[in-house]
Amino acid sequence: MPDIFPAAASTTDLERGTTLAPRFDANGLIAAIAQHADTGEILMLAWMNAEALQLTLDTGEAHYFSRSRNALWKKGETSGQIQTVVELRVDCDQDAVLLKVNVGGDGGACHVGFRSCFYRVVEDGQLVERV
Amino acid sequence: MPDIFPAAASTTDLERGTTLAPRFDANGLIAAIAQHADTGEILMLAWMNAEALQLTLDTGEAHYFSRSRNALWKKGETSGQIQTVVELRVDCDQDAVLLKVNVGGDGGACHVGFRSCFYRVVEDGQLVERV
Numbered sequence: 553m554p555d556i557f558p559a560a561a562s563t564t565d566l567e568r569g570t571t572l573a574p575r576f577d578a579n580g581l582i583a584a585i586a587q588h589a590d591t592g593e594i595l596m597l598a599w600m601n602a603e604a605l606q607l608t609l610d611t612g613e614a615h616y617f618s619r620s621r622n623a624l625w626k627k628g629e630t631s632g633q634i635q636t637v638v639e640l641r642v643d644c645d646q647d648a649v650l651l652k653v654n655v656g657g658d659g660g661a662c663h664v665g666f667r668s669c670f671y672r673v674v675e676d677g678q679l680v681e682r683v
Numbered sequence: 684m685p686d687i688f689p690a691a692a693s694t695t696d697l698e699r700g701t702t703l704a705p706r707f708d709a710n711g712l713i714a715a716i717a718q719h720a721d722t723g724e725i726l727m728l729a730w731m732n733a734e735a736l737q738l739t740l741d742t743g744e745a746h747y748f749s750r751s752r753n754a755l756w757k758k759g760e761t762s763g764q765i766q767t768v769v770e771l772r773v774d775c776d777q778d779a780v781l782l783k784v785n786v787g788g789d790g791g792a793c794h795v796g797f798r799s800c801f802y803r804v805v806e807d808g809q810l811v812e813r814v
Contacts, residue, residue, distance in 0.1 A: 555751050567795050570809045583714050583728055586719065592723030597714055597779040612746065642810065643800040644793050648728040650801045664698050669774040670781045678701045679773065
C-alpha cells in the first residue's frame, strides 16, 4: 500500500505547515484522544493507523486500530456508540490527534460501561471510581 | 530497579480494582494526556515511564519521559510552565493516564508557543491554525 500521508519536509513544515503529515510510530500507529465536543470530557485514548485516520477524515466518523485485535475498527459499529467528528486537531509534532466528537447510541465510549474510559481517580495511591 | 507498580492479577482487577497497575508498553511508557483543570482544554499528549508517573504522584507536579531525548523531564523546569496536578485518572485497561492540571508561568504547554499543542485543525485535508 502506498503511503497515504506525506512526511513533513522540515521541522518548520511539521510544526507550522498546512500539510497533514502525521508521524506514525514504529508500529504504524498514532495516539488519538476522543473528547466530547459539548462537555469537553475526555472519553478515551485509542490508536489509529494511516487507514483509520484517512477513513475518519473521509467519513466523519471515528475509526481506530485495535492493538489487541490487530484490526481496523469503527467505533460504535456493534455498540452503536458512533463518534461523529466535529473537529479533528493534530499536535505540534504531529504524533497525536485530538477528535472532538458527538456520541451516538447510549452516549458512552467505554466497554466497561462507563461514559468515559477515565472513570477512576488515583487517591492516596488507590483507584477510586468517580464518574 | 524493582518494579514500581504491580501488575493486575486479572482483567477484573485491571478494570474495576483499586490497585494502580499501569500497563507500560514495550518501551516502558504510558500515554499521558494533560487537560486544563478549569477550561477542559487538552494541552498536550506526552509519555511517562514508571519513574515519571511515580514522581508525578509523589510531587503533585507533572513529570514526563522524553522519547526524543530519552530522559525524564519535569514539565516547566526551564519554561516555568509547571503543571500542578489537580486530579490524575487512569483508563479502563490502565494504559493511559489523564492529568487535570493548572499551569504555571505563562499558562502555556507547547514549545512552539501556543497554549495547547493542538493548535491546528484539519479542514479539507489541510492544517489551519486555530487556537
